[in-house]
Amino acid sequence: MAYTEEELKKELETKEYEYGFYTDIESETFPNGLNEEIVIAISKKKGEPEWMTLWRLEAFKYWKEMVEPEWANVHYEKPDFQAISYYSAPKKADPNKTLDDVDPELLEMYKKLGISVDEQKKLQNVAVDIVMDSVSVATTFKKTLAEKGIIFCSISEAIKEHPELVKKYIGSVVPQRDNFYAALNSAVFSDGSFCYIPKGVRCPMELSTYFRINQAGTGQFERTLVIADEDSYVSYLEGCTAPSRDENQLHAAVVELIALDGAEIKYSTVQNWFPGNKEGKGGVYNFVTKRALCEKNAKVSWTQVETGSAVTWKYPSCILKGDNSIGEFYSIAVTNNYQQADTGTKMVHIGKNTKSTIISKGISAGKSQNSYRGLVQVNSRAEGARNFSQCDSLLMGNECGAHTFPYIEAKNKSAMIEHEATTSKIGEDQIFYCNQRGIDTEKAIALIVNGFSKEVLNKLPMEFAVEAQKLLEISLEGSVG
Amino acid sequence: MLKIKDLHANVEDKEILKGINLEVKAGEVHAIMGPNGSGKSTLASVIAGNENFEVTKGSIELSGEDLEDVSPEERAHKGVFLSFQYPVEIPGVSVTNFMKTAINESRKAKGLEDMPAKDMLKLIREKSELLEIDRKFLSRSLNEGFSGGEKKRNEIFQMAMLEPKVAILDETDSGLDIDALRIVASGVNKLKSKDNAVILITHYQRLLEYIVPDYVHVLHNGKIVKSGGKELALELEEKGYDWLKQETAV
Numbered sequence: 001m002a003y004t005e006e007e008l009k010k011e012l013e014t015k016e017y018e019y020g021f022y023t024d025i026e027s028e029t030f031p032n033g034l035n036e037e038i039v040i041a042i043s044k045k046k047g048e049p050e051w052m053t054l055w056r057l058e059a060f061k062y063w064k065e066m067v068e069p070e071w072a073n074v075h076y077e078k079p080d081f082q083a084i085s086y087y088s089a090p091k092k093a094d095p096n097k098t099l100d101d102v103d104p105e106l107l108e109m110y111k112k113l114g115i116s117v118d119e120q121k122k123l124q125n126v127a128v129d130i131v132m133d134s135v136s137v138a139t140t141f142k143k144t145l146a147e148k149g150i151i152f153c154s155i156s157e158a159i160k161e162h163p164e165l166v167k168k169y170i171g172s173v174v175p176q177r178d179n180f181y182a183a184l185n186s187a188v189f190s191d192g193s194f195c196y197i198p199k200g201v202r203c204p205m206e207l208s209t210y211f212r213i214n215q216a217g218t219g220q221f222e223r224t225l226v227i228a229d230e231d232s233y234v235s236y237l238e239g240c241t242a243p244s245r246d247e248n249q250l251h252a253a254v255v256e257l258i259a260l261d262g263a264e265i266k267y268s269t270v271q272n273w274f275p276g277n278k279e280g281k282g283g284v285y286n287f288v289t290k291r292a293l294c295e296k297n298a299k300v301s302w303t304q305v306e307t308g309s310a311v312t313w314k315y316p317s318c319i320l321k322g323d324n325s326i327g328e329f330y331s332i333a334v335t336n337n338y339q340q341a342d343t344g345t346k347m348v349h350i351g352k353n354t355k356s357t358i359i360s361k362g363i364s365a366g367k368s369q370n371s372y373r374g375l376v377q378v379n380s381r382a383e384g385a386r387n388f389s390q391c392d393s394l395l396m397g398n399e400c401g402a403h404t405f406p407y408i409e410a411k412n413k414s415a416m417i418e419h420e421a422t423t424s425k426i427g428e429d430q431i432f433y434c435n436q437r438g439i440d441t442e443k444a445i446a447l448i449v450n451g452f453s454k455e456v457l458n459k460l461p462m463e464f465a466v467e468a469q470k471l472l473e474i475s476l477e478g479s480v481g
Numbered sequence: 482m483l484k485i486k487d488l489h490a491n492v493e494d495k496e497i498l499k500g501i502n503l504e505v506k507a508g509e510v511h512a513i514m515g516p517n518g519s520g521k522s523t524l525a526s527v528i529a530g531n532e533n534f535e536v537t538k539g540s541i542e543l544s545g546e547d548l549e550d551v552s553p554e555e556r557a558h559k560g561v562f563l564s565f566q567y568p569v570e571i572p573g574v575s576v577t578n579f580m581k582t583a584i585n586e587s588r589k590a591k592g593l594e595d596m597p598a599k600d601m602l603k604l605i606r607e608k609s610e611l612l613e614i615d616r617k618f619l620s621r622s623l624n625e626g627f628s629g630g631e632k633k634r635n636e637i638f639q640m641a642m643l644e645p646k647v648a649i650l651d652e653t654d655s656g657l658d659i660d661a662l663r664i665v666a667s668g669v670n671k672l673k674s675k676d677n678a679v680i681l682i683t684h685y686q687r688l689l690e691y692i693v694p695d696y697v698h699v700l701h702n703g704k705i706v707k708s709g710g711k712e713l714a715l716e717l718e719e720k721g722y723d724w725l726k727q728e729t730a731v
Contacts, residue, residue: 437583438557451573
């Protein structure tokens with residue numbers, strides 16, 4: 001064929017991470033290390049009320065007693081948690097900012113990221129909250145949203161302005177002691193987004209958060225809390241990038257979604273953290289806990305396109321507590337070079353007639369390892385629960401791996417659970433067929449991969465789907481063998 | 482238009498083509514017949530540039546240009562089309578999307594802009610009518626779950642869309658019922674012009690009743706052992722290949 005392992009390797013070397021720039025912005029960064037003083041200092045820095053400080057300290061207490069999980073199918077050098085700075089903020093960020101006040105260098109960076117905030121504001125009808133390192137730097141569209149009673153702001157602001165909501169819901173879906181990384185996040189989270197949709201309101205635009213790690217040697221610990229009150233609807237987008245660095249950067253976020261009776265939340269992520277270089281050096285460790293609580297007749301859809309990070313450990317889940325609630329998980333996970341991903345979902349059926357759907361598409365290239373890990377749990381009173389899972393893996397070359405770990409626990413006889421899995425490889429004959437029609441090998445791969453991922457790409461909001469498609473192409477450039 | 486000189490080709494060190502000479506001029510239809518394993522499909526693949534085959538000797542020229550170092554996709558851009566004997570499936574990629582990509586890639590190679598959507602739709606409508614293809618068919622995943630006949634008809638639809646200079650039809654008649662064969666053949670006949678050429682690879686005379694060749698060549702053991710007019714096909718149908726094998730052995 002028109003490609004050999006050798007040629008591939010050469011092509012891979014030319015592949016660069018597009019977002020690998022670093023913006024020189026004056027930052028305030030805490031000294032490395034983690035102890036009670038640091039936790040208190042973070043809380044103080046953010047001007048938090050005492051209850052929040054105590055909540056953080058409680059989490060820190062749990063974290064100290066916990067050990068890092070090792071059950072995932074990933075291998076990496078464990079981060080030294082005392083060698084990380086837990087707070088870094090662009091100096092000029094002002095909590096009461098409007099877009100006009102934002103540091104021009106920051107705005108320049110958004111341009112590089114392809115998110116012209118101004119333009120997005122006007123054209124795409126997307127409200128954006130941008131979190132750089134530890135601080136939320138700009139939230140757009142606030143006024144338009146406020147007219148409908150929608151609150152969309154940074155979590156720090158929410159803690160001060162809407163303490164009753166934060167107090168009630170934070171940790172209600174992902175408790176502080178849920179797992180090692182969630183506990184760490186609870187203790188040191190720096191910022192993130194908060195969103196509340198009032199009863200019966202359909203959010204008129206996409207809400208979006210853009211996360212960026214900029215400073216060296218810092219960890220990013222965002223906390224996102226989305227509350228959809230009864231019969232409301234919101235579609236939420238999340239994008240992530242980081243500069244290319246030799247050392248590994250730690251990212252441990254927590255996302256909690258609460259869908260009250262009859263509410264619907266669509267949560268879409270395009271994760272493109274720096275994946276490390278072609279030798280597997282550097283890259284972001286992405287250890288994320290995402291979970292949704294669905295009350296009666298509520299619906300939550302997680303859609304994710306994961307192309308970045310050196311190591312991904314992530315299982316967006318749904319607790320289907322209310323009767324007739326629905327949970328969905330649509331995922332595309334791409335790994336190339338030395339990337340490792342262990343990702344999937346948990347669907348916990350508690351209420352009657354609850355339904356869940358899992359569509360997972362794993363694409364592995366280079367020497368990467370891509371694992372799907374999913375749990376479908378049907379509790380004893382979940383009469384009439386239904387699940388459908390489909391896990392498809394696509395392999396490129398002979399050095400990568402695809403793994404599927406489905407766990408099924410059914411305690412109710414009426415449960416119906418279906419699981420389908422396929423593994424395929426991009427065939428030389430498919431590539432030649434495309435070549436013969438005038439389509440070169442790169443483009444052919446993009447075409448085949450997009451076809452493979454179509455069911456999931458179709459679930460993304462329009463403007464995100466285009467970005468995700470491009471991202472898939474970039475991530476897999478020159479990766480067939 | 483297409484000039485093949487003393488072409489030798491190997492697959493995994495086994496010589497399959499052992500000195501093929503063939504000249505196809507614009508406006509001509511050539512049929513290549515021969516028993517199983519004679520090298521017919523290999524010849525088609527080699528012309529299309531499939532790198533699983535190694536050309537050890539000889540040359541292929543298209544409009545005076547040697548194709549030796551030309552990649553399969555560039556050959557396609559230059560007007561080589563192969564209707565595959567076994568078209569592959571590409572799940573999730575619709576026929577329309579596939580064609581759109583193919584056409585725009587060729588245009589890009591020629592320094593042209595993407596074809597405007599309006600023109601693309603018009604072209605698709607025109608060509609699908611030519612081959613009596615249901616428009617719903619075009620939104621299905623490429624070849625996935627297609628019947629044998631649908632696959633072949635889809636190949637000819639692609640040929641119609643891409644308007645090649647030299648089209649090689651590798652056993653396009655196999656798997657077609659008589660009605661489908663008639664539609665496909667009439668499509669090919671309509672696409673035929675004084676500026677392009679068609680090479681039909683087939684076992685049977687049947688296809689040649691619908692697409693009448695100017696020349697018929699018999700391939701045996703990697704060589705063209707006999708060439709003639711369309712009557713040769715009839716003779717083969719009647720006598721089988723054995724008499725030729727004997728004749729050439731002498």
